[in-house]
Amino acid sequence: MAKPRIAVFALGGTIAMVKGEAGVRPGLTAEQLVAAAPGIDALARIEARTVSTIGSSDLSVDNVLEVARAIEAAVADGADGAIVTQGTDTMEESAFLLDLALRVDVPVVVTGAMRNPLSISHDGPGNVYAAMQVVTDPAVRREARSLGVMVVMLDTIHAAVDVAKMNSSRIDAFASPEAGPLGVIVEDRVRLTGRPVRDHKTALDAELGDTLLTGIEPPLPTVALLTMGLGESGGLVAAMLADPESFGYAGVVLGAMGGGHTPSWIAPQMDDLVARLPVVMAGRMQAGYVLAKTYERAGSEMDLLRRGVRSAGRLPPLKARMLLTAMLMGGLDQAAMDRVWAAAN
Template sequence: MRSFLAGALCLSVLASAAPTLSVRDVPQTEFLNVTYSSSSGSLHNSSLPNVLILATGGTIAGSSTSSEDDTHYQAGVIGVAALVAAVPDLLNISNIDGVQFANKNSGDITSADVLQLSKLINYALCRSHSNYTGAVVTHGTDTLEETAFTLDITLSCSKPIVIVGAMRPATATSADGPGNLLEAVTVAVDPRAKGRGALIVLNDRIGQAWYTIKRNANTLETFGAPEQGFVGGLLSYTPFWYYPATRPTFKQTFKIAAINTLPAVEIIYAHESYNPKLIKDAISDGAQGIVIAGTGAGDESLAAEPYIAAAVAQGVPVVISTKINVGCVVPSAGSDTIAAGFLNPVKSRIQLQYALANNYSMNATRASFEQVLGSMIGYGASG
């Protein structure tokens, strides 16, 4: 069994970023602002694949003054060079280029950040003559599923993106970050990871980003797809896969090359006696789309109906999801609202943003959510 304890504890005293090093593909790495590289000198191994790690902060880069503290630590403290240095086994399976894309709590990651992150990853992986086998994104777990979903629906090639985080900071006695990072890179270089889009790897499990959600606020066994399950896992840091690469049935993909900003889309959380005027207020404040985290299977209150109708009349799409986070909102013939299907509220918001950013019509936006599921259950959705 490998031990990562010493590496994890040393992270708190390592520098937050390394100076830029010379690398083999200067134009590519300069564009990416590579701040750590094992691709030159004695560390480079020409027989190994190349992986790009983009660090954004989060618990995996968190630090505390106590090794027993896994609740009141500071997220986004440790840099990508230190993360790699704490897991020397990484360099036995790949050459690493590291980019310090950000270093903050994932709650502070913005949609604009993730759009730029996706453009960088598409450039690094999908451009002609790219020398990267795959990319790994280290990320805080609070919004990890949102970033992973965005990367999944905007990836333009078959190379894998693996998103990884940790539930305990690097300074914790039983830090999970180093092991998770090793597993993430291991999956990124596995040829069988190709064609699966973005993958989430934590705690010996491999999940497809389209389906995977955060299910628990505290425990290590928190990410998963409650109904659809995992696509694979790792045993002794060796990936296994339950079935060949496949595309999720309801997945849509979106072009991002011409997108520079994303339209505002707000989520309205339904509950007993919630104020549906929030829908009108959100639109008045500039929202171009609304997602309602509905009760049950996306139920709407009678009080909300006139506000929803007014929004649709203004040309503002209203997507109905469910706050339960697991399950399906089924398309209904003749409905003015758009059914989210199996997408939870935060993923529905992201998909609606990218549909609007690509200037989809109301019908095309509806089709991106409803068409596949609708055809299965007997309701059409025009494109």
């Protein structure tokens, strides 16, 4: 039987670092990353392409959609799967955005490295090889549409909707804190142990209809992320209300405290903010659902919902921001957005 044909797209990041003057900088190509994983050619026919060589903190929504379009083109040309290598700083966001944008029936995996190639025990080659094991696995290929985009790090398979970077530098930085991983790789076997809940994706696709996010041209809307903390004054919200044109945001995600809370003195500002643009609250922690009917004090989830702030449900702020961005890109009205948010709750 012919080996599957897999497209590999490289975006730079720690996995692609080379020696610089004082530290390291991105520089390795997709071909070099593939060549560094011994035995990978036995798994697939590989077509490697370098999209960029930058740190993932410099990636934009446009960049991620460019990769999504490249994946669509590769699949239309007969590719059986795709791997994206990138930096880990924004991996959970870019993987989730790819999951929102793509409608393909082949597996797509995002991977990278926590240690650069000049480090002892560099994890990049092993992660690339593990990603290839996943995209070529028969069970994964059969269930690709339901699994959605995956992140593979340290022989662990995560759903894009659930994965989070939980540590700034440890090799085991990635986890799925709310739902747990989709599976693991043991020896030469991919063992799936779970399935992702992606009702928000189903709802988004239904509301978008024939509109594809990959077909939307720049300029794209941007969404502000305002994380609430002890003693937050609300000065940024006040500034946005006083001079909205200077800020230029099309929506706001509140990284809310607890089950969906802000300081009580900020809550009245939400009335004016909601009147101008979509405002969504998401728990600033990496796991847990936003509440809906427990606390009723000023600034609580019940108060914010009453004022028109929408709930991101199970999505943390970084992913709620990507979902709101996708809905704004698609031109959804508030009623359509509410149906998508309901699916995440």
